[in-house]
Amino acid sequence: MKDDVADWHDLILKYLKEDLTAAEQLRVDELYRQSPSFKKLSDEFSDPVLLQSRLLQFDLAMQEWAAVRETERTPVAPVRTMNRRSRWIWAAAAISAASIVMYMYLVNPAERQMSPPTAQQQAILPASQKAVLILADQHTIELDDLRKGVVAQEGETVIEKSGDGALSYQGKESTAALLNTLRTPRGGFYHVTLSDGTKVWLNAASSLRYPVSFGTAERRVLLTGQAYFEVAHDAKRPFRVVVNEQSQVEVLGTHFDISAYLDDNETKTTLLEGSVRVSPVPVSGVSSPLLSPGHIILQPGQQARFLVGQMTQQGIVVNKNVDTEAAISWMKGSFSYDKASFALVVRQLERWYDVDFVLPKHLAALPDRYTGDFQSSIPLSELLPQLSQITGLSFQLEGKKVIVRSK
Amino acid sequence: MTDPQETKSHQKRKHEMLSELYDSYYGMLLFYTKQLVRNAEVAKDIISEVFASMLKLSHDFQSVADAQAYLLVSCRNRAYNYLGAAHTTRSSTSLSAISDDWATDDTIHEEMVRLELLRTIYKEINALPTYARDILNLSFIKGLSNQEIAEELQKPVGNIRALKAQALKLLRLRIIEKKLTYTLLLLMLEEVAH
Numbered sequence: 001m002k003d004d005v006a007d008w009h010d011l012i013l014k015y016l017k018e019d020l021t022a023a024e025q026l027r028v029d030e031l032y033r034q035s036p037s038f039k040k041l042s043d044e045f046s047d048p049v050l051l052q053s054r055l056l057q058f059d060l061a062m063q064e065w066a067a068v069r070e071t072e073r074t075p076v077a078p079v080r081t082m083n084r085r086s087r088w089i090w091a092a093a094a095i096s097a098a099s100i101v102m103y104m105y106l107v108n109p110a111e112r113q114m115s116p117p118t119a120q121q122q123a124i125l126p127a128s129q130k131a132v133l134i135l136a137d138q139h140t141i142e143l144d145d146l147r148k149g150v151v152a153q154e155g156e157t158v159i160e161k162s163g164d165g166a167l168s169y170q171g172k173e174s175t176a177a178l179l180n181t182l183r184t185p186r187g188g189f190y191h192v193t194l195s196d197g198t199k200v201w202l203n204a205a206s207s208l209r210y211p212v213s214f215g216t217a218e219r220r221v222l223l224t225g226q227a228y229f230e231v232a233h234d235a236k237r238p239f240r241v242v243v244n245e246q247s248q249v250e251v252l253g254t255h256f257d258i259s260a261y262l263d264d265n266e267t268k269t270t271l272l273e274g275s276v277r278v279s280p281v282p283v284s285g286v287s288s289p290l291l292s293p294g295h296i297i298l299q300p301g302q303q304a305r306f307l308v309g310q311m312t313q314q315g316i317v318v319n320k321n322v323d324t325e326a327a328i329s330w331m332k333g334s335f336s337y338d339k340a341s342f343a344l345v346v347r348q349l350e351r352w353y354d355v356d357f358v359l360p361k362h363l364a365a366l367p368d369r370y371t372g373d374f375q376s377s378i379p380l381s382e383l384l385p386q387l388s389q390i391t392g393l394s395f396q397l398e399g400k401k402v403i404v405r406s407k
Numbered sequence: 408m409t410d411p412q413e414t415k416s417h418q419k420r421k422h423e424m425l426s427e428l429y430d431s432y433y434g435m436l437l438f439y440t441k442q443l444v445r446n447a448e449v450a451k452d453i454i455s456e457v458f459a460s461m462l463k464l465s466h467d468f469q470s471v472a473d474a475q476a477y478l479l480v481s482c483r484n485r486a487y488n489y490l491g492a493a494h495t496t497r498s499s500t501s502l503s504a505i506s507d508d509w510a511t512d513d514t515i516h517e518e519m520v521r522l523e524l525l526r527t528i529y530k531e532i533n534a535l536p537t538y539a540r541d542i543l544n545l546s547f548i549k550g551l552s553n554q555e556i557a558e559e560l561q562k563p564v565g566n567i568r569a570l571k572a573q574a575l576k577l578l579r580l581r582i583i584e585k586k587l588t589y590t591l592l593l594l595m596l597e598e599v600a601h
Contacts, residue, residue, distance in 0.1 A: 055548045061438035
């Protein structure tokens with residue numbers, strides 16, 4: 001039939017152009033008689049009333065299809081990495097409850113066990129390179145939207161975003177006291193090189209405040225949340241990290257991680273290389289807290305922990321021979337836990353995936369300690385089954401909430 | 408087909424084809440299935456089921472047209488099942504039974520041509536310049552009278568006839584220019600233009 005249609009096409013084109021020979025005219029008539037299908041369709045499409053009602057129905061169907069598309073798009077759109085195939089499978093699942101069941105069998109049997117996706121469930125992806133830069137004049141810049149190149153100029157300092165998305169400060173060191181703040185949201189992390197060459201990796205839900213240029217005296221930055229520092233050595237200008245505006249870490253060319261999330265209720269300073277002095281004295285006055293008698297000096301492989309609000313020397317616990325890699329595992333694409341409480345694990349996942357865990361009180365206070373590794377670069381739906389295995393609890397994803405239940 | 412690698416790439420190709428079809432053919436299937444079941448929601452469910460079942464099918468489709476034919480037959484069978492009607496000999500819903508006979512179904516090919524014609528007309532109308540598109544939309548699709556069109560477009564009634572003829576001529580020209588395969592359309596336009 002297809003060949004016939006192609007044949008007719010030529011004939012009809014000629015017919016329309018009034019370019020038909022008598023023989024061809026005969027062929028058209030012949031074809032018309034011979035093909036019942038042709039005659040039928042030809043009659044149908046020559047009937048204005050029938051055609052009009054069909055076009056009207058067709059128009060309606062197209063509008064309904066557009067509506068279907070729209071409802072598919074709304075929940076799915078924010079997930080940019082979802083590929084084309086899964087998009088329509090997803091859509092098919094969204095339309096019919098029956099096909100949800102099929103979808104789950106066909107596409108991802110592993111996912112089905114842990115987090116039966118509802119029609120609206122979108123993939124929860126791990127943290128990505130996202131941050132907001134707040135300039136000295138309070139102007140804010142969304143860094144993830146930006147292409148590489150110069151981001152801003154503050155005084156004599158040029159702020160640039162490199163190809164891999166990191167931020168760097170370059171220029172003459174001056175004494176202009178211009179402060180910038182780099183702030184990561186939940187589900188974001190960022191890397192910045194300060195004007196002295198010190199490198200800082202900022203974890204999710206954290207902020208770092210620093211001068212665009214350090215000047216000649218001390219180098220001082222303010223941290224909330226968690227960051228890993230690789231401080232450029234400069235004996236003449238001590239590097240100080242003020243944590244939550246309450247305590248202070250002074251360093252001399254060293255690699256260390258500070259985790260000071262307020263909701264963790266605890267500040268942990270882990271030293272990998274060099275030497276740091278942790279001073280639990282409130283530094284509101286910032287006169288010379290380092291000279292106060294209450295400080296602790298850490299050696300590599302040690303970790304100082306103290307509870308927020310208990311910053312006396314007695315309040316500090318120093319752990320020797322800690323797993324320093326675990327402390328900075330977040331930077332290296334994994335979560336490592338060394339006898340961590342369930343609550344700690346949950347808070348870390350909340351920050352990294354920008355989700356909220358909903359858990360009954362008795363589970364929040366579980367005394368169990370967990371040791372283990374997760375990849376931090378996988379979607380949450382793949383991580384939860386592993387967590388379920390370790391903890392023996394069940395986790396169900398509902399939108400941006402993770403419902404925790406005893407099995 | 409015993410090579411798992413090859414099977415995998417077949418699967419992948421099929422998935423891509425189905426994904427394309429979902430985007431390009433869903434509207435047509437909805438039109439077709441709705442005509443049978445007279446209920447948009449039921450029709451949508453049927454289409455979803457058909458796409459989902461096609462994923463499970465090991466059958467490899469030779470061409471897009473083959474896959475379209477299969478989609479239409481499957482929708483029709485499910486529609487008949489839904490209606491509980493006896494006017495189909497394919498009472499079995501077994502996928503293999505359906506996939507065995509779909510390729511030789513002549514009425515489905517006719518149906519495909521019918522749908523393709525409708526789509527072509529519809530698409531070409533919507534690709535016309537605004538005035539022609541509006542007038543054909545109102546007359547050709549919505550079925551309004553010249554008087555109603557004149558009111559809608561705020562133009563004198565006397566102009567509508569001429570505008571309509573002009574718009575139809577434009578549509579015809581476009582279709583000739585594009586050398587569309589489906590010649591019935593041209594015939595039809597001849598009829599309607601007169």
